Amino acid sequence: MTFLSKAITAFGGLLLAHACYSAREHTALQSLRAATAASLTSTPTVATSLPVDIILETIISTFVILLGLVLGTRPLRPIEWRVWAGKIEREGEEGFTDNSGAVDKDFMGNPFSAFESRPNFVDIRKQRREFAEWVQKGGSEATRYYAGSTR
């Protein structure tokens, strides 16, 4: 997604630079022609406007860059508390990533996590059972799990 938006923006920028150069060359040519015509015939020539293809290229390239920039914006977050908290509850970290898939730096997780992990409500028997299984297995994947959760 981020690559797509950057590619579109770069392509539009190339088009816009080309249009800018074309317009510059066109006006330079026009002023040169006007100067020579004035010195030869002394009839004032009206300055013509840009050719249609340069105008079209400018507008289309602007639109292409605009599309790329809009695609590159970061995803929004719901502002109502109940919608926002529900999204955290359902999707967790996956709901708060930027375009490249990394979790936002200011994502702070469940707002009720302190409330839900009160010591009075810890299931100590379940934890003891899990610990006993882990000791029996001595497995490597359990080690990783506990190392991750206790830190």
Next chain:
Amino acid sequence: MPSERELEISPIVQESLIHNSRTLYNLQSLTASLFGISAGILGLESYSGFLFYLIFSLLTAVLFYLVRVAPSSLAAGKSPLDTSRYFRGPFEFWAGGLMNGLAGFILTWTLLYGLVRA
């Protein structure tokens, strides 16, 4: 604008509000400079330049709505063109960019006009 009583019933997350406004503001100030560049290339003068800016700002808002707001907002049952899931009021979303980016627009407009026509 919701009243205090409605805010007590359905509170608002400040961080999300700031995040959304900043996202929109960044987009608007970037694109305003871009519109100035193309207005300068086209050699627009006086009212037609501001009309160009007005049209493309509205286009930016519509594109941003279609890409970022519409998919989840319509899925949540909001009516089309309703931005209340992500923004305080509709005015901030649809017309806020006109004032945000005007200075950048005029800056690049005059610069590119001078570069191309001089």
